[in-house]
Amino acid sequence: MFPFAPADLDAVLLSLKVGAAATLLSLPAGLAAAGTLVFSRFRGNTVLDVFVNLPLALPPVVVGYLLLLLMGDRGLLGPVLRAAGIRLVFTWKAAVAASMVVGFPLLVRAIRISMETIDRELIRVSRTLGATRVDAFFSVVLPLSFRGILAGSSLMFARSLGEFGATVLVAGNIPGVTQTLPLAIYDYASAPGGESAAAGLCAVSVVISVAVLFLHEGLARRSAGEV
Amino acid sequence: MRLELRVRKSLGAFRLDAVLETDDDRVGLFGPSACGKSTIVGVLAGLIPPDEGRIAFGGETLFDRHAGIDVPPERRRIAVVSQRPHLFPHLDVKRNLLYGKHRRRGEGRSIPFDPVVEVLELGSLLDRRVHRLSGGERQRVALGRALLSGPRMILLDEPLSGLDDPLKYRIIPYLRNTFETFEVPFLFISHSVMEMRLLSRRVFTMENGRIVEETEPEDLAVRRMGTGGGPYTNLLRLSCPRRRDGLAIYRWGDAELAIASDAGPREKVFELPSGSIILMRGHPGAVSARNLLPCRVERLHDLGSRAGIELSCGKERLIAEVMRETARELEILPGISIYAAIKASAFREMF
Structure with missing residues (x-):
């Protein structure tokens, strides 16, 4: 087996933690954004669409830098965060924030595609049966977009595991604190003699990604069997 | 409401x-x-x-x-x-x-x-x-x-x-x-x-x-007889038949109708196409149709080449459709008495 240092294990666990936290925290906003884009006839929809997809088009380093400008001590939200006693920059939470922004378009896109396939008549029928808009969203739209939510979440989780550019800027690369799997691989790969450790972590990364994809396929098949 | x-x-x-x-x-x-x-x-x-x-x-x-x-x-x-x-x-x-x-x-x-x-x-x-x-x-x-x-x-x-x-x-x-x-x-x-x-x-x-x-709804059906809605169909709601010679005998107003059906006692709805009613000015003596009903002509409806003859049979109503030429030859006019012959198999049970 490959020799793993304790910090390597930390990096793997941190990556999983950051990925899971980013995905879960983004879900409510992702659902709201997808729901708005699909079902509302709100005029600002095009702007919202561009805004949601922007992180997909921007280099992650740019996203990271913008986040730094926003959340840093002298950033736009700096005073608010300081007043609330929250310190984000150079903590693992900043890595979560970076993953949330970078992965958000993927989450919304997948949920949106599945929401678009829902027969609108089902929603109208639910309204005539006594469901309010919100109730119809939770009792009809949400269960029927389950596969999209699943697909979006796995995509976003996988994207978070690979997040590098934005993370290194806002969270730094502190072993045991903010060093995620890609950052650890980068460190090993750029230091002399780190090749075998880098290869080992790459293998771990491949295993995790394959596991996520299998899990996603399995759940999707199960939900397809039910619906 | x-x-x-x-x-x-x-x-x-x-x-x-x-x-x-x-x-x-x-x-x-x-x-x-x-x-x-x-x-x-x-x-x-x-x-x-x-x-x-x-x-x-x-x-x-x-x-x-x-x-x-x-x-x-x-x-x-x-x-x-x-x-x-x-x-x-x-x-x-x-x-x-x-x-x-x-x-x-x-x-x-x-x-x-x-x-x-x-x-x-x-x-x-x-x-x-x-x-x-x-x-x-x-x-x-x-x-x-x-x-x-x-x-x-x-x-x-x-x-x-x-x-x-x-x-x-x-x-x-x-x-x-x-x-x-x-x-x-x-x-x-x-x-x-x-x-x-x-x-x-x-x-x-x-x-x-x-x-x-x-x-x-009945008036709508009568009104639309000639306007491409297809021939008129009589609807009869009947219940509690007797059985005789393999036929169901239903009371229908003052008359009885013999229908080829194995229907039970529940109310049934039968359809009778207006074209399957044969009209005769006098009593035919012998006829193969199981039903021979004495009726009165109430109204005539002009259906182009055909004529819709509205018949009353006691309190009940039927509409028969014949060629306009036939109606003219038989001198069918409102008020006259006429016999309607209907085969037992002409009725179709709807439900």
Whole structure:
């Protein structure tokens, strides 16, 4: 087996933690954004669409830098965060924030595609049966977009595991604190003699990604069997 | 319950400008496709906002442009059953049925679950996923779901159009039983005169976004005899037959009708095509048809090359269709007596 240092294990666990936290925290906003884009006839929809997809088009380093400008001590939200006693920059939470922004378009896109396939008549029928808009969203739209939510979440989780550019800027690369799997691989790969450790972590990364994809396929098949 | 609807709505090039007022609980809305019937459904259910007008039902204003009232669909309690059943694919039959019932919020009538399941014969389907249901079963579940939501009115928007004839005639008794048992007012939308006659008591006819007349379903059928609606079909509701020589003998007004049917004691509806009635000026003495009815000619309807002869037989009415030439040769005029010969096999049991 490959020799793993304790910090390597930390990096793997941190990556999983950051990925899971980013995905879960983004879900409510992702659902709201997808729901708005699909079902509302709100005029600002095009702007919202561009805004949601922007992180997909921007280099992650740019996203990271913008986040730094926003959340840093002298950033736009700096005073608010300081007043609330929250310190984000150079903590693992900043890595979560970076993953949330970078992965958000993927989450919304997948949920949106599945929401678009829902027969609108089902929603109208639910309204005539006594469901309010919100109730119809939770009792009809949400269960029927389950596969999209699943697909979006796995995509976003996988994207978070690979997040590098934005993370290194806002969270730094502190072993045991903010060093995620890609950052650890980068460190090993750029230091002399780190090749075998880098290869080992790459293998771990491949295993995790394959596991996520299998899990996603399995759940999707199960939900397809039910619906 | 009183329904008052007076609305205008423009949808692209189409203009709806409809006035409908009725106290009847079994109302039909009849018209060709794309005449605006489904827009009326949307407007009544609260799914399509009218541009102008007022809608009131059972004394409550549901929409009034001037007063700024627009009750949202979930508070109108007007359920819709349309051509496609639109069952929720993620729920089984039972949870589909209960969807509206769980959202009643104490408003409207509570219609109990078990009797609905019984009347619609859904007992064996409750645990099934909806994609494993047949077309007729789906439509029954949709009807049950609408009913259980405790609606003040059900809009039946062409609920039978997607079904073939045998299936349609199996569903109609369910609809009739349902509305008789639970006494929910309905507005039945269809382009079929036959369906109107089988289900509604009062019919509003729509053309190009306007309601152009209000009639009884029978009058509608008689009126439309010659206008491309196909030949007229007599409908006979009969019950409690005796059996004689393998035939069912039904009382029909003062007369008896012998029908080739193995029907039981329950009320049956038979159709008798107007063209299969043979008219004779005098008693023929011997005739192969099992039914020979003395009738009086009430009215003649001009159907182009054919003539519709409206006959009375005691209190009952029949319409026979013959070539116009025949009617002239036999000197068929209102007031004369005539014999109608009908074969026992000419009657078709609908349900």
